[in-house]
Amino acid sequence: MNPCHQSSAFQNLLPLYSDPVDTEKFTRDPVAAYKLLRQLRNELIYITSRRQRALSCRYSTGGGNPRLMYAPVKEEVEWDEPRIIRYHDIISDREIEILKNISRPLLSRSVTKGGISKIRTSQSVFLEEGNTVVARVNQRIANITGLSMESAEHLQVQNYGIGGRYEPHYDAEDNENERIATFLIYMSDVEIGGATVFPKVGVSLKPKMGSAVFWYNLHKNGNVDLNTEHAGCPVLRGNKWVANKWIHEFGQEFRRPCSLSYWE
Numbered sequence: 001m002n003p004c005h006q007s008s009a010f011q012n013l014l015p016l017y018s019d020p021v022d023t024e025k026f027t028r029d030p031v032a033a034y035k036l037l038r039q040l041r042n043e044l045i046y047i048t049s050r051r052q053r054a055l056s057c058r059y060s061t062g063g064g065n066p067r068l069m070y071a072p073v074k075e076e077v078e079w080d081e082p083r084i085i086r087y088h089d090i091i092s093d094r095e096i097e098i099l100k101n102i103s104r105p106l107l108s109r110s111v112t113k114g115g116i117s118k119i120r121t122s123q124s125v126f127l128e129e130g131n132t133v134v135a136r137v138n139q140r141i142a143n144i145t146g147l148s149m150e151s152a153e154h155l156q157v158q159n160y161g162i163g164g165r166y167e168p169h170y171d172a173e174d175n176e177n178e179r180i181a182t183f184l185i186y187m188s189d190v191e192i193g194g195a196t197v198f199p200k201v202g203v204s205l206k207p208k209m210g211s212a213v214f215w216y217n218l219h220k221n222g223n224v225d226l227n228t229e230h231a232g233c234p235v236l237r238g239n240k241w242v243a244n245k246w247i248h249e250f251g252q253e254f255r256r257p258c259s260l261s262y263w264e
């Protein structure tokens, strides 16, 4: 057996290779196998460095929003396609404490499509705008994203205990006025586990208290972006708190204009 062909590097890189690979041939021909291994490595380095160049961080005023001119937000691009942005320090410890305190007595087992969910083992509650902290957080999300909150859902607070998870799912389906985007605020760190992962693209976002992640679930042409499938990994040690704002399509016509292109 060709040792190169057996090596784990070779086995790991093989699926990334775009052309069909004649594995029989490489088993017989060690030189060809080494050449392919080198080529695969080069391709991987190219993809990684191209990606890394796109992953940047900066201060953002939400495209010149006057409310953010004097207090720009720290924006970090976590992934390029789909574009996933992390905003750091967008909610204070005090605001988090208040949101948790209002939510605690109201939490109940999370549901999906009307029933107690087996794929989503957390407790949750939707918070209405009556509370000033909730209203302030909603306004901040509007400032940062530049999107209208007109048709958004109420802020949903979710708590996961040990083993709590949310299995892979899409936030949006193919209905009218779908969830165009998700703004997910981390209201705790998690000691072990609890990452938000995008299995189709291989992204893992570690909860960091006070930060939030944002992505569009829909392409500009209205189709669901299939790469936005995501999950909340089981919490292994600690406790996970998040607040979710699901932003819908209606009201975004001029803020995120539609595209007629099949591709975007």
Ligand SMILES: O=C(O)CCC(=O)C(=O)O
Pocket: 158, 166, 171, 194, 195, 196, 197, 230, 231, 232, 233, 242, 244
């Ligand atoms: O908890 C997470 O990390 C993900 C939560 C989520 O995807 C959701 O609530 O829709």
Ligand SMILES: [Fe+2]
Pocket: 169, 170, 171, 230
């Ligand atoms: Fe989700």
